[in-house]
Amino acid sequence: MGSVSAWPETLSSNEKRVMEELVNGKNCATQLQILFQNSSERSGRVSAQELVQKIFTSFDHSISLLTSAESAEVSQNQATSYYDSPCCKKRAASKEKRGCYKRRKSEQTWTVASATVEDGHAWRKYGQKQILNSEHPRGYFRCTRKYDQGCKATKQVQRMDDGSQMYQITYIGTHTCRPDSFKAPQIIKDSESWQSYKMVTPSNTTAIKQEAKETTTPTTSGLTDMDSVIMWKDILGADYGDVVSNVYSGTEITSQCLEMDLVIKPVEFEDEFQFDESEFV
DNA sequence: GACATTTGACCGTA
DNA sequence: TACGGTCAAATGTC
Missing domain, CATH: 1.20.58 (Methane Monooxygenase Hydroxylase; Chain G, domain 1)
Known part of the structure; x- marks a missing residue:
């Protein structure tokens, strides 16, 4: 260390x-x-x-x-x-x-394919646009805490054109807001089993803030940050196949986590973020 | 009345 | 110059 x-x-x-x-x-x-x-x-x-x-x-x-x-x-x-x-x-x-x-070209962006637009954060829609060669319009969302906490996170949601019910969600920038409900997952805090984490369902959720159609609700786990969702899935992936099934295929991760089906595409860090994978194996 | 969504306009980038 | 991202007035909802 x-x-x-x-x-x-x-x-x-x-x-x-x-x-x-x-x-x-x-x-x-x-x-x-x-x-x-x-x-x-x-x-x-x-x-x-x-x-x-x-x-x-x-x-x-x-x-x-x-x-x-x-x-x-x-x-x-x-x-x-x-x-x-x-x-x-x-x-x-x-x-x-x-x-x-x-335009914020230097922001972190990552794309997620999901069956649901919910990710635990409260978003407000600020625009919608018909995109060239796309069957469905793209919706533009910003964090509801943009003005009170200066949160710069935005996301773009677009239905996939392949006929599936999947959405392609592009997150731009990370949440700088600190939702009151943000805390370590229940499983960690209470030292319960991983299985209990699996049992968290949307039915026992509490909303941070009511947003209309695109409103998202955090789980009781308090796992309200998309980064955290990805992180925990990655951590859980290998040995908790029932909970999360990850397929690391080069640069693409396919996951199933809680109620979300996710395909996480490569994170594009424009800021130089170096991670020496050789030390990890 | 407060807040969210819709929608057309505006502007930066490729 | 076309496309895509954002703004803000108008409109809707609670």
Whole structure:
């Protein structure tokens, strides 16, 4: 485990802490993988659940650190840039001026094929567009916490043209909001079995906020973040075939998790995110 | 009345 | 210049 002093001095203290958390999470994941490889026993010094708990905590801390830094930046920017920006002054001056925006090319994006548009977050639809050569229109959604918490997450939902009931959902940007209900999955918190996690159903959900047709509801597990959904599925995949069936085929992951059927396509990180897989095997 | 959705207009990018 | 993403007025719903 690296100490703070092991990181380049160019990193800020927050970045160093993030790195520490990520390394910690990676190490736990490695141990967890070994545990799964010797799946019959629970003989390690720590149980799989404890490791998963650690991983979750590490990633959660990292996300918190990053989002707190980002949120500060966002709120600072918002205070001055959004309503005071030349762009919007211009808009105020000219009511006819619309579409004053910058495309966010550097945001993280990932695509998910799902039988449902629900993902545990509350989204508000802000647009719909007929796309060329597509049978179905594409819906544009933003996080309902965009204005109160500066959350930059958006998603695009489009019915697939292959006649199936599947939706192609593209997530753009990560949630910087911190829903009150966000917490570690019940299974982790209560140290229950993985099986209990499987038993979580949409029927015992509580809504963060009522949104019309596209409203999404978090599960009681509190697993409200799409990133978390993907993460837990990935973790559970190998040895919990009944719970989650993952097929890692190069760059594509096919999963079935809870009520969602997902095909997760490659995450495109425009920011340079390096992950040395060779150390993982 | 507050909030969400619809829809046409506007604008950036390829 | 066409396409796609976003904005915001109009409209709908509770």
